[in-house]
Amino acid sequence: MKILGEEEQIKIIESRPLKAKNPTIILALPDVGLVGVISAMQMIESLEPRVIGEIESELFPPITIIHEGKILAPIRIYEKNGIVIIVSEIPIPTTVIRPLISKIVSWAIEKNASLLLIPGGTPSPNRLEIDSPKVFAVATNDETLKVAKKHGADTFREGILVGPHAIALMESVKKGLNALSLMAQSFLNYPDPGAAASIIEILNKMLKTNISVEELLKKAEEIRVRTRDLMRHTSDVMRRMGKMKEYELPPLYR
Amino acid sequence: MKRKKDIFKEIDELISSVKERFDEIFEKVEREFTAKPLFNVEKCCLEPLVEVHETEDEVIVTADLPFVRSKRNIDLYIGEKHLEIKASIDKPITFDDWDVLHKHPPFKFFYKVVDLPTEVEAREAKAYFRNGILKIVIPKKIRGFKIHIK
Numbered sequence: 428m429k430i431l432g433e434e435e436q437i438k439i440i441e442s443r444p445l446k447a448k449n450p451t452i453i454l455a456l457p458d459v460g461l462v463g464v465i466s467a468m469q470m471i472e473s474l475e476p477r478v479i480g481e482i483e484s485e486l487f488p489p490i491t492i493i494h495e496g497k498i499l500a501p502i503r504i505y506e507k508n509g510i511v512i513i514v515s516e517i518p519i520p521t522t523v524i525r526p527l528i529s530k531i532v533s534w535a536i537e538k539n540a541s542l543l544l545i546p547g548g549t550p551s552p553n554r555l556e557i558d559s560p561k562v563f564a565v566a567t568n569d570e571t572l573k574v575a576k577k578h579g580a581d582t583f584r585e586g587i588l589v590g591p592h593a594i595a596l597m598e599s600v601k602k603g604l605n606a607l608s609l610m611a612q613s614f615l616n617y618p619d620p621g622a623a624a625s626i627i628e629i630l631n632k633m634l635k636t637n638i639s640v641e642e643l644l645k646k647a648e649e650i651r652v653r654t655r656d657l658m659r660h661t662s663d664v665m666r667r668m669g670k671m672k673e674y675e676l677p678p679l680y681r
Numbered sequence: 682m683k684r685k686k687d688i689f690k691e692i693d694e695l696i697s698s699v700k701e702r703f704d705e706i707f708e709k710v711e712r713e714f715t716a717k718p719l720f721n722v723e724k725c726c727l728e729p730l731v732e733v734h735e736t737e738d739e740v741i742v743t744a745d746l747p748f749v750r751s752k753r754n755i756d757l758y759i760g761e762k763h764l765e766i767k768a769s770i771d772k773p774i775t776f777d778d779w780d781v782l783h784k785h786p787p788f789k790f791f792y793k794v795v796d797l798p799t800e801v802e803a804r805e806a807k808a809y810f811r812n813g814i815l816k817i818v819i820p821k822k823i824r825g826f827k828i829h830i831k
Contacts, residue, residue, distance in 0.1 A: 522701050555743075555814055616732050617745040617814070648747035648813065652774060655719050655730055655745075662730075667704060 433486060433526035439504070439534050441480040447509040449541040451634060454531060455514045456524075456591045457661040459670070460619030461654055462548035462611055463591075465643075466626045467514040473638040476507030482515075482531075486523045492516055510634060511540075518661040521668045525594050532598040532606075542571065543606040544633075545595045546626045548613030549583070550670070560612035560625045565592075567599050567606045575607055578632035583610065589670050615670070616662045618654040620647035726792040727774070729766065733795060735821075740797055744815045748774065749791065752810040757817065759803040764795045764817065 455467030470476075481500035492499040501517040519527060535543050549563055564580035565588070566572035576582065588596070592608045599606035609629060613622035624640045631638055643650075719728040730745040742764055749755065749768045758765040773787030800822040809816045 521704065555809075555811055555816060614745075614814075617730055617743075621812075651745060651747035651813070652727070653776075655727075658730060659719065 433523065434530050436486055437482065437484040437523075437527055437530045439480060439482050439530065441504075443477065443479040445479060445506060445511065445538055447506065447511065447538075449539050450506070450509055450511045451542045451544055452511045452513065452531075452535050452538075452540045453544045453546065453630075454528075454591070454595060455512065455546060457515060457518045457657055458591050458665070459548035459550050459610075459615055460613035460617060460622055461658055461661065462613050462619055462622045462626060463546040464514060464516070464657070465618065465620050465623035465650060465654070466546045466630070467512050469623065469627060469643045470510075470512060470630070470636070470638055471505055471514070473642075474507050474510070474636065476505035476510070476512060478503055479506045479511075480504040482513070482527070484523070484527070486520070486526075488517055488520070490517050510636075511538075516657065518657065518664045519591070521664055524591060524668070528591060528594045529598050532595065532602050532604055536602055536604055541605065543595065543599055543604055544630075545592055545606065545608045546623075546630070547592055547608065547610050548615075548619060548622050549586075549610035550615035551612040554612060554614045554619070554622075557612055560619075560622045562609050562611045562625050562629050565596060565608045565610075567596060567604070571605055571607050574633065575609065575629070579629050580609060583608075590665065590668050615665070616658065618651045618658050620644065620650045720788060721792070722786055724792065725773075725786045725789050727770075727788045727790075728793050729768070729791040731766075731793055731795055733798065735798055738821050740799065740801055740819045740821060742795055742797075742817045742819070744768075744791070744793070745813065746791055746810075746815055747813045748772065749810075749813060752808075755808075755810060755815060757806075757808055759801070759806050759817075759819065761800045761803060761822070762797050764797060764819075766791065766793050766795065766815070768792075768815070 453467060455463035457464050481504060482502040490501050492501055502515040505512040513531060551557060562580045563583035564572055564575035565583045566575060596606055596608055609626055611622035611625040613619040620643055624643050627638050627640050627643060732743045734741045744766055746768050748770045750771045754769040756767045768791045770790055773789050775787045801819040802822055806817055806819040
């Protein structure tokens with residue numbers, strides 16, 4: 428009997444073939460302020476991409492999403508005009524984050540992705556006083572970082588990353604994938620559509636899309652009400668993975 | 682000598698793998714047995730997301746209150762060990778496109794009783810409300826007296 432490793436227990440199922448030759452892959456997993464997921468959902472609503480696949484595993488919670496009477500996988504893959512969006516509507520258990528992201532990075536390389544883009548939030552203790560959240564960028568190469576800065580992101584110079592961003596960047600470095608994390612100043616434990624709007628503004632410039640920020644901000648309160656449960660469960664996961672370390676100063680290593 | 686190091690490395694890996702498994706099990710148990718819904722159908726109210734932080738001399742509570750328009754719509758009651766938040770929602774919230782329990786009542790307010798981590802000076806609490814986020818800063822009860830060093 429062969430015992431499968433955790434990564435082998437995760438399956439990326441392509442229900443339709445990927446059209447793009449060198450796609451930009453956007454990876455949105457529930458994390459700080461649900462910023463990545465809210466940004467991705469707004470992109471999906473605006474671009475209307477088609478579902479091309481899903482990610483399945485017995486390691487995920489036993490959840491199925493029903494939308495307009497149709498059965499949907501909680502982690503879905505969409506594609507339109509060279510943009511691939513991977514979005515999860517369930518919090519990923521701490522022990523599954525690493526194998527899941529490792530699997531996605533390998534899949535991105537197999538699909539000749541030009542960029543793995545991870546939108547999200549960085550917790551800001553003074554978020555209440557911030558009207559226009561700044562977006563910070565970390566990239567696996569200087570060229571990509573330059574592009575992000577050209578379009579309005581600031582460099583994330585020093586700090587600690589914990590969770591999906593941290594693993595996605597490390598796995599991408601290890602496997603040689605071009606990756607970029609965009610993190611907007613955000614509430615840690617409250618859904619933050621305002622932070623997602625800052626991310627969308629930069630994505631619009633980088634990807635030459637026209638996703639409406641006004642529309643997102645108009646329904647911000649509704650999003651905050653509807654995503655409370657996902658936020659609560661995500662907060663539990665973040666607490667377990669030691670997310671509060673992001674408030675800490677990095678160790679000295681020079 | 683090299684073999685010894687390998688054994689210690691293996692033991693470390695085994696311990697962290699067991700720890701991960703235990704964390705996973707506790708996570709599942711906690712999620713399945715302690716998570717309550719964030720709404721109360723009978724009382725037509727939603728439970729807000731709340732955070733409680735402690736500094737050396739203060740307890741800071743924040744709450745996410747979307748659709749609450751003004752501080753005049755919020756009632757706060759504070760005791761030595763708990764804080765009660767009640768906030769009227771601007772227009773009642775319905776989840777018409779959702780089935781099961783969410784669908785029925787229009788939810789008219791947020792309500793939550795927050796347990797405070799320590800005894801507080803209730804009379805000295807201060808509250809702020811901005812962009813749908815409520816922040817309450819409450820000084821902790823002083824248990825002793827400051828000693829001046831001569």
